[in-house]
Structure formats: C-alpha cells, structure tokens
Amino acid sequence: MKAFFFIAFLFMFTILSAQTGIIKGQIIDEQSEISLMGVSIELLDQDIATGTITSDDGYYQLDNVPIGRQTIRISYLGFETITIPNIIVSSGKDAVVNVQLKESFGDLDEVIITSERRKDKPINPLASVSAIQFGMDEVQRFAGGRSDIGRLASNFAGVSTPDDSRNDIVVRGNSPTGLLYRLEGIPIPNPNHFTSAGTAGGAVSSVNPNLLKNSDFFTSAFPSEYGNAIGGVFDLGFRSGNKDDYEFSTQVGAFTGVEALAEGPLGKNNGSFLIGARYSLIGLIGGAGITSATPNYSDISFNVDLGDSDLGRFSFFGIFGTSDIEFLGDEIEEDDLFAAEDEDMFVSSDFGVFGVKHRINLGTSNYLQSTIATTFSNDGIQSDRYINLNEPDERVILYTDADNSENRYTFSTFFNSKLNSKASIRTGILIENFNIASRLRAREEQPDNDGDGDPDLFTYRDIDESLSILQPYIQTQYRLTEKLTLNAGVHGQYSSLNEQFVIEPRAGLKYQAGNKHTFSLGYGIHHQPISLPILFLNEKVNGELVQTNRNLNFVRSDHYVFGYDIRLSSKWRAKAEIYYQDISNAAVEAFPSSYSSLTEGAGFSFDNDRVSLMNNGTGFNQGVELTLEKFFSEGYYGLLTASFFESKYEGSDGIERNTPFNNGYVTNFLTGREFKTGKKQQNVLFIDTRLSIAGGRYYTPVDLQASQGAGYEVLQEDLAYSRQYDDYFRWDVKVGFKLNNVAKKQSHQFYVDFQNVTDNDNIFESQYNRLTNQVNEVYQNGFFPDVGYRFQF
Template identity: 30%
Template sequence: MSKSLRWIWLALILISYNLSYAQELRQKIQGIVRDKVSFQPILGANIVLTNTSDLSTSGVISLEDGQFLIESVKLGRYKLTISHVGYQAFTIPELLVSASRDVYLTVQLDVGAMVLEEVVVDAVIPEQHISMLGKQPITAEQTLRYAATFYDPARLSISFPGVATFNDQNNNVVVRGNSPNGVAWRLEGVDIVNPNHLTNAGTFTDRPVQSGGSVNILSSQLLGASSFLNGAFDATYGNAMSGVFDMTFRDGNLDEAKYTAQISLLGLDFAVEGPISKKKKGSFIANYRYSTIGLLSSMGVELGDEAITFQDLSFHVSTTSEKGSTWSVFGLGGNSRNEFIAERDSTKWEYGKDSQDILFKGRMFGFGISNRHPISTKAYLRNTIGYSILDNERTAFNLDSAYNQTPRSFDENTSEILSWRSELSTKISPSASLSAGFHFSHIYEEIFSESMPLNGLIASGGGDSWLIQPFLNLTQIIGKRFSYNIGVRYLNHTLSEAQSLEPRMSVKLHVNDFNNVYLKYGLHSLLQTPGTYFYSERDLNGNFINPNETLGLTKAHHFVLGYNYSINESTRLNTEFYLQDLFDVPVSQVSQSTFSVLNQIEGFVFESLENTGSGRNYGIDLMFRKTFSNDVYYLINASFYESKYKGSDGIERDTRFNGNYSINFTGGKEFKKVRADFEKTFGVNLGMVYLGGYRDTPIDVAQSEIQGRTVYVTNEAFTIKMKDYARINLRLSWVKDRPDYTRTISIDIQNLTNRENIAYSYYDTEVQDVVIQNQLGIIPILAYRLEF
C-alpha cells in the first residue's frame, strides 16, 4: 500500500477516536407528510414507530404544516407507519437510525380508504407504491447491506425477481429474457444517457453498450426515492422494453453539516451535506469518488488484465419556499479509462490480444433543474429540464515483431440528450387523481466505427432528432377493495419518422387484508441503438449510406397477472405470470437469416434490416420476502421463463438470453452489543445466485482460421446452452456507533468459491482454436467508512 493511502487510513481512524465521548446514544426522526397528488401538507397524520427488535412503539401526529418530530429515538432498525383517514397507510419496514445523523423523511400519501393494503416501501421511498413485483425500491442502505453490490444500484437490481446478471465485469442486466439494451435510465424524471463508467467492460468485441458498464457513476450516497421497474409500466414511462432505472437524489441535512468518508480497495469516497438556507429550508449534498482499483491488481486479483481508473462527482441542491414550491439543481459527471499495453516480449504472447495495445476512454456529464409548484390545494405542476452527454473512444493497435504499432480498429461515439418533462397532477375527486404531461427529448448521436483491414467501415453517421412523448394517466380507487390505473402514451421519433400510440392499464382487487390480485397490460416501444441506425454500406454509386436510418420501433404487448399474500407484518409472498409478445423487430432483409436485434449487446449490426421479426418472452417470477425483524431479513426469488425469437427465416429459436431459470437468495443477520456510550453491530450478509446458462452459437473453426476472425455457424444460432452460472457472495460488517459518528469496517467477497463461470467463446488467432473466456473470479473488497 502506498504511503499516501496509509496516511488517509490513519487520519480516518484518528478522527473516529477524537469524535467519541460518553453520552447516551439517541437520535431523532423528523419529516413532512404531504398529499401525493396535490403536494399539500397533511394535518393530523398518525406516525407510529415500532422497533423491529423489541417491538416497542412510540408515536406522534403531524402538525398543520405537515411536519412531525420524534425525539430521543434509540439506535437501530424500525418500522415506521404513517396513516390518515382517506389515505392509504404508508409503511417503511426497514428504517435505519444511526448515531451519525438524524433521519428526515418527505412522505407522500396516496388517496384511498385506510382498510386498503399498506403502501410498503423498503426505505425512504416517498413516491412509490411498491405493491407489485414490477416495481422494486433501490436504496442507499441496501447497497451498503446486500453482499457484493459494490455500492452500485445496478448490481443491486439482480436481487430482484426476473432480473439476472449478464457478466460479472459489468452491471448489465437481463430482465425476463430481454437484451440489456432494453433498459432505460432516468434521473429526476428525465431520460439520461448511459450513466456508467467503462461501458465496454466485459463485452464480446470490447465496444461500448447501451445501458451498462463496470461501475455506476450515480453515487449511492445521494440516492433518494429510486426504483427499478420491469413488466408493464404505466403511461408515465416510455422508450423502454424491459426495465427502467428511475433514480432520484435525496435532500441534504437541513440542520447541520454532515460528512462521510470511505476508503476501500475500489476507491476513495467523500460526501458532504448540510443546510444552505434555513429560512427557505434549503440543503445541499455532494459526493466525490476516485478509484484505487489498481490496488486489487497489485494484490493479484484478476480484473480483466487492464489498468483501470475512474473518478466521478454527483451533487444535489434543493430549496422549499414558504408557499411550498420546491426547486432543485442536480448533476453528475465522471471520466474513466482502461488501458491494455502488450508485453514488449513476444515470447510471452499467448493469445491474440497479447500482441495489441488497446486504450478506451469514456466521459459522461449530466446536469438539470427541477421545480414542483402547487397551483391549488388539489394540484401541482412539475417541470424538469436535464442535459446529459456521453463520449467514448476506443483505439486498438497490432504490434509487429519489432513492436511497431499498426492501426487495428478505431471507435468513437457521442450521445447527447436534452430533455424537458412537464407534468400536471391533480385530484379530480377524493379517490381519483389525474396526471397529464409531455416528455420532449432532443437527441444527438454521432458514431464512427472502423476495423482495419478485415471489415473496413462498420458504422458512420450522426444527426439530431426529437423524441416527443405526451402522456395521460388516471388512477382511481372504487369502494374499499378495487383500484385501477389507466393511461395512454404517444411516441414520435423524428429521425426514423416512427410513431406509436400506447395504451396502458392495471387493475387491482384487494380480496381481504392478506390477499390481493392484479392484472397489468401495456403496449411498449423502443428506439434502435445508434450502431443500428448508422450502419454504413456502399450504394450502387460507391457512396456510403445508412440504410437502417428509417427503421421503425421495436414494439411489444406486455401482459402481467400477479398475486400478493401477506403472511404477517414482515413476511410476504408475491407471484407474477407474464407474457411479452414482441413484434416489428428489426431482422435481416436477406431471407433465411437468423439475425435479430433481440440478441444484440454491443449494438453494432453488419447488414440492412427491416421491421418484420418477432419474439416471445413468458414465465413466472416468485418472491418470498421477510423484512428486518428480530435482526434477520431475507429475500428469495425464483424465475422460470422462455425467451424465443424469429429471424427472417421464420424459424422460432432460443434468444441469446434464454437461460430458462434463475434463483436468488439475499439475506443476513445482525448481532448487537449495546452500551451507554456506544453500540456495536456485527452483520453477516449472504448472496447466492444460480442462473441457467445463456445461449451461444457454434464457431466455424475452419472459416475462422481462413478469415482470421471469429466466424459463427449462423444457421445454428444459439443452439449451444452454456454451463449454468453460480456465485456466492459474502459481506461481513462491523459497525460502531458513538455519539455523532458511525464507523463501519467491512469486507465484501464476490464469488466466494472462485467458481469459473463462462462469459463467451471466440476464435483466437494466436492459439488457432476456440478459446473460452471466463468471468471474474474471487474479488475481496475491504472498506473503512466513517460518517460524522
């Protein structure tokens, strides 16, 4: 370890000791209760706090301005329930209270009779109705508790039903058999570009992907009311086929400055938050991270044989006026780099890549401003404008016997989104609410990809386009047992001149206090990737053209039938049956081809396409969940599914992502030691993943040798089922709470048994045979965290 890092470790430890002094450990919980639709404060809401260890309770009632305060709260985990006549009860089953800072909640209650099922969330999720499997919360506390998430909200999502990892080197997710390209990212309500470092990590061709990367730029320190959606989304979401990461930033501390410092084998983190104007109830929060991932390589941990560096910054500033209007300014940015430099000793070259120099550089930036303004006691208007940009550049060289460089390939792409979302929400009756608005996005894409000398120009082009998406969404509760949501969204893409009118609906029946069933439907559509739109080929006159520029949208009908059973206050069983019928899928214009964009990952195509393909995904997701009680929690998921597609040959085949089944376990237990002036908590958290192997296509070794590249037997597409994937993750944490600070020492171990899971196969020109590339082996991450 370098001398500078040793000094950082020492400084953090000395700070933790200097902050300690003897006094009883107590904290406070405060917040505000609002009507979700009108955003008006609610007077007289009942707030009940239950300790999940000893079941002791306390409670208060919200004041005229909606504010509430619970003082002298012991440290630990609590169930918080907020209720009011005419609203659905709101429950946070796993609220963590620590010594380092008080808890501030902004709670929004949905309309409805109190006898209805509670709105159950997993942390500070004020705007989400987490009652269906298709919408799962993502919280900062989960990223710190679940094993081997590495503080990444995208990696956390593989704990959810129907969601599977694709490759350990990246955070791409396969949702119900769909390509990761069908996942969209949203921040504070607006669409953003891919917010990940090293977007080429773990891919077949080492080129960037549409929605994933090695590490998420969004800092988990700032996470607010965030969630992951799959299945049939309501009309407020568009341009997504399989999943949506709907992320928001939380407000900073309103009373005093607070700090978080962390050093780990992944990097250095430092966060600061505090008030900016107590009169206007303003706050700020920011986090900076710098990677030290090179330490892992120096310890002998295999991370893909490349030198990796990254850094990022996220921030959020918010204020609330006396009239209840809220303003927020938010942003994030990061740059990353990975570099592979060949050994200047050719006797050490074992594989084809060993004779290459490869450099990948990425840069992402996003910025936005949002305003939520009450326009009456029954309605509010929210406007958000955001801009984001992603630049990637990859250069590869071949080395000759004298180690001179010869260009091998060059890729450069830029994506920009300027997005404006405006939404008016109003209560049209005590039991019904209406949301109407639009989402305008100006999209700029520029791409250039060239492979020398084999393929030549692969993709070249760029241009501006508008994505116009107005929407309307109605929610109503009828009587004490029935509720529905119905809406419509229109999508128009000016580049391809494609459009879609998309109805959405869901109905839910509360059979009794313990059982409910629901049905969801939605028509969804998705733009094609830039590598698809801007594929280049020569016309009859020898000029380069982009024949796929006018491709239409990929579309799908989503059907979901679900059942929820509440076994007791902390344990639930959820089941969803689903069918996704895909149509207008781009496939080859050449008849008898097996190609379909449903199997894409990197996003490049090598031929002209047309919207005549189809696909089907269907299956069942099961979730058995116990939230924290008696210091134990667990989450067990099982998914069984089929994922099929048809190319231009009309033959139904398995997609690349048809693993058929996935099983996940996430759970843990805490052991506490309480004293007058400190508390110690030792946590053991385990994660186990078992996935059916994805599909691969046989490699034609003879043709690969002739052409000097991997050549597939395309008429046998995805007929090989790879070995099943299995991984055990472990997290051990030791938390010590003293007055005004919390210290955490933890170790996360990904792939505890060091199992060799297959990533993909390719033809290697040096070996002159097919080589199997494995995913990551065992990775230990030691971390020291101080909150004060």
C-alpha cells in the same frame, strides 16, 4: 504506551455512553403529492411515549431516539394509519423517513385503517404490476453488490446480469438495450463508467447510492409516463440534503473507490445541499501490483434544493463521471477478458447530467412540475495491432478507431391533480433533442483491396445527426371500491428521424381481497427505436456509403402480466407473477438468416455488417416469477427469488431460436443477521450472504476451420444460439461491524465482502483465439475480497 491506552479508553467510553439519534422526514398525500400539516407521528416500543406533529410544510422531527432499529406510527384523520418498522437510527447521520399517506376511501371520518408501509410496493402509485421499490439500504446491504444499483436489481425476480465484469441488466429475457434509465424524471444515457455506444451497462456504476432516495424499478407493463423502452425502467431520484444540520461522510472500498460526501442546510427557505465525489482506489494507488490494466474512474453527484418560495420550489441536480483504461499487450494477463497479447487498446468514456427542476403547488390538490436538462455521453476506443509479433519484421497498425458522442437536451412538464379521494390524473409531455456524432473505422473482417498487405480500414459509421423524440402521455387512477383500483392511460411517441408516431394504451387493475391477498393485472404496448449504432451503419452501394437502416421503424412489445401477492404473516410475504411479452417489428436481414436486432446487447459491441435491414422480426418472452420475503425482524431478514422463463426469436429465415438471454431459470437466496453489541446495545455486528444459481447463456458455436482460414472468428450462424454454457453459480459472504458514537455524532463501519467464495469457474465466453489458432474458453471473475470502511460525522 500509557498515552495510547488512555486514548483508547476515552474512545471506547464515548462509544459505550448513552446513545440517541434523530428520525425526521416529510409526510405527503399519496394522490396529490402535496404535504400534509398536523399529521401525528409516534415512536413505538419505548418506555416513555415520544411523538410530534408535522409543520405546515409537512415536516416532522423526533429527537432523542435510541440507537438501533425503531418503529414509528403515522396517523391523520381521514387517512389510513400506517406503521413503519426497522428504521435504522445511528449516531453519525439522521434517519430520514418520507411517507405517502393514502386518503381513506369514501367518508370514513370515524374509521382509521391501519396498515404497514411495505418496501415491496413501488413509490409510483400508478404502477399496478411488475414494480419494486428499493433504496440506499438495499444497495449497500446485500453481499456481492459492490454498491451498484445494477447488481442490486439482479436480486429481483425476473432479472439477471450476464457476467461479473459488467452490470448490464437482462429483464425477463430482453436485451439490456431495452432498459430505460431516468433520473429525477429525465431519461439519461448509460450511467456507468467504461461504457460503449448503444449499451446500458458498464464495469462500474456512476450512480452514487449514498445520494439516492427510495426509487422504483419496473420489469414490465410500466405506467404511461414511461416510454422509449421495451425491457424495463430504472426510475432514480436523489434525496435532499439535511436541511437542519451539516453532515459529512468518507469511505473507501475496492470497487466504490475513495469517497467524500457533504450535506446541510442552505438559505432560509428549508433549502439544502447534497454533494458526493468518488475516485477509483486502484487508480489512485496506481494499480499497486493488483492489476496490469489500471482502471481510472471518478464521478461527482449533487442535488441542491433552494427551498420554498413564492415562485415555487427550484432544485439543481447532476452527475458527472469520467473513466479510462489502457490494455497493453505486453502487460496483460493471459486470461484477461478484454485484451490480447498482440494488441494495445485505449478505452475512455465520459457521462454527464445537469438539470433544473421546478415545482409549484396550485391549490391544495394540484401541482405543476417542469424540468429542463442537458446530458452527454462520450466513449472512445482505439486499438493498435502488432503484425508479426516478436518477429524481426514486427510492425504496428491502427486496427480500430471508434469515437462516439451524444448530447441530449430534454424538457419535461406534467400536471398532477387529485380530483377527490377516489380519482387522480396526471398529464404531461417529454421532449428530447439528440445531437449524435459517431465514427467507427475498423479492419475486422475486411479484405485487402489496396494491396498494402493489411485489411482495409473501413468506415462503418461517420455521422453528425440530430433528431427529436416527443412523448405526450396521460394517466389516471380511479379507486372503484375500497379494494379495487384501476390505473389506465395512454402514451404517445414520435421520432423526427423517420416521422413515425405510435399510440400506446396502458392499463392495470389491482384488487385486494381482505388483508392478506392481492391480485393484479397489467397490459401495455411499448415501443423503442432500433439501437443507434445499427441505425446509422454504412453500406457501400454503387461505390458510395449509404445508411440503409436509418428508416427502420420502432420495435413493438405487448406486455401481459398477472400477479398474486399474499401476506403469510406480519413479517412474511410471497408473490407470484406470470407474464407474456409479444415482440414484433424487430430488425432482420432481407435474405434468410438467423440475425435479429433482439440478440444485440449480448456482447460489448454491436454487429457492424448488418445492413439493409427490415422490420419483419418477431420474438417472445414468457415465464413465471416467485418471491418469498422475510422482512427484517428479530435480527434477521431473508429473500428468495426464482424465475423460470423462455426467451425466443425468429430471424428472416423463419426458424424459432433461443435468444442469448434465454437462461431458462435464475434463482437468488439472500439472508442476513445482525447482532447487537456494546454495553448499551448500540453497536452492530452484521453478516450477509447471497447465493445465485442460473442457467447458462446460449451462444453461437465457432466455425474453427473457417476461422483458421480467415484469421478472425467466424461463427456458424445457421446454428445461432444453439449451444448453452454450463450453469452459473456464485456465493458471496459479507461481514462487518458498525460502531456508534453519539457524543460526537459519529459512526464507523467496517466490512469485508468475500465475492465468489468458492472460486467457481463461471464461463464468460468461448471464442476463437487468433494467437493460439484454437477455440479457447475465458472465465469470469474468481474469488475476490472487497474491503471497505465508512466514517460518518
């Protein structure tokens, strides 16, 4: 016992000892994106002045920085001086702060414009509207977020997630299938565990937030370098590892699983490595009685930077993830969202990205960047149905067999040039080659033509296809005046599947009136192919299976956005955006019906009987978004977002209907408070909370009598999306404690995230249950405490 108290005393002593950390990073020119030498960095609000300047490659380092939140000021002759507050300095990890400086407008050698770096502004300087920057801190901070970038995005104005079980992202009433994911400038397949072909979400994200650098999320009218999407863009990037010292961390959480991460210097050219691996906690402990269906998932992510050389800078990056789960009918719970008592279902998916990026500076104002990558995505579902369950003549038949794979080879290159302090230009091309193999056989809604007493096993898809998509683009920025900036460009898109080529002009205008008010306008045309599971559906024509949808054209979307941003004070800002999105060329049936491809993505799979489609469908999304934000200061932060919108479509019957994503409104309120503790105020007790309220999703009612006669669900399609579920309500609370120990460069963090603390019954789906022969309601996740621990050293 004495030994125990002695060890505990030593542990507390090291925690309470004098504590310092490190702030470091790189400073670059915003327009040329080339490093700046000799930039001055000062640590503010300290008794003793501390400062440094950047090296010839733009790097800086501030040593002996007190633990806690700190502020630095960055200044360089001829550039706008900025201050950066709320840099979290801890003992377990160096604080990395990379900054873009903007050259002063015109010849202002004697004038220094001072501003504050704002996280509400995107990383991409060519974005004028509907863009927000996010980083690792936001992903991990917010209550209920599960360290998931998709769930983080649901806090932004104009964004919602349809349900608690998956992280599909609905942007301004668009289907989740309209979302584009990019990693290091390369389009990637659905980066989630437990995916299905053509979707953009899953139960758990494969993207490890501990490897992310600050990235951008776009909800409309995105710049010309982004294509093949009509809803939104997640533009993700991996940070570089610590180039000066080795750092490690381990953590465990109910959703993130068990994780280990390592980083450090590599070679003699300022290179570094960064690698992280995760494995599902529930899968590791075998369920432990928590769930009857044990989810197994794991992923590994890495970024290897070889540093500068005479040939430029090379880096390697990648993600590899795998997942599987079994739903056994005799083991599942009655309210399981995904399975039934008379069925065994086996689900698996794999996802991977591997890329090589090269960048070389061409003079002091230009650079060329090229990336080559390969990606893959595989998913499979097999279900076995028990006929005459629990009867003497019980038997098992194969009911569904799906196996999908996509292998993609991508090449991207662009040239970026800063012409002068007023103008810059970027031009490039993206080439993707897709190899797609997809097979889907199912008995759902099929007749018994062979007379064996069971519905026939029909082959909906059985393809092995290749196609290419080319996307050239050019975009420019011109600062018309010190306050007025024009971003403009053109994006092109070509598909070899039907040899279609489209041209998409984009433009954005931003005007800053004084120091408080900013006005912005945005316009853009965007195209996207019909989802591949629809394009390659089979239809039986004259006794033969024919892909009657494969020649469908791109869906077109015209975006119009007006924004207003006001700085209410140094720590408060408000923002409003009004938008209208006009959609045409959606796929609809050749005869009058309520179906449109704009409604796909509302469930876990696509309709399998929509064939001989035509590009005659239309739709629109319109709304207003409001944001009120208190940046972290005086120990707390706050964020209030509200979206009021309308999402409509027309099928081939010409009737205007709600889309399933027309919630009407979505509101989020987030706030958090930190309390410093310890003799030196080096430790932090924190509490965060999130309150979400949204209108219910629209759905198509079940025709109960027809369903009972058919033995499977039959919907009243003439009343498509005419009914609305009850409003969604959820309250999450997260509490935790962070201990800093500089004596050994260590930190510990504990948290408990109480999700849905009121245990509110949010409806998931109203569906026909073939076992009860009635329409039953299934509810989303109830109260769940997510417990986590993280150790950095």
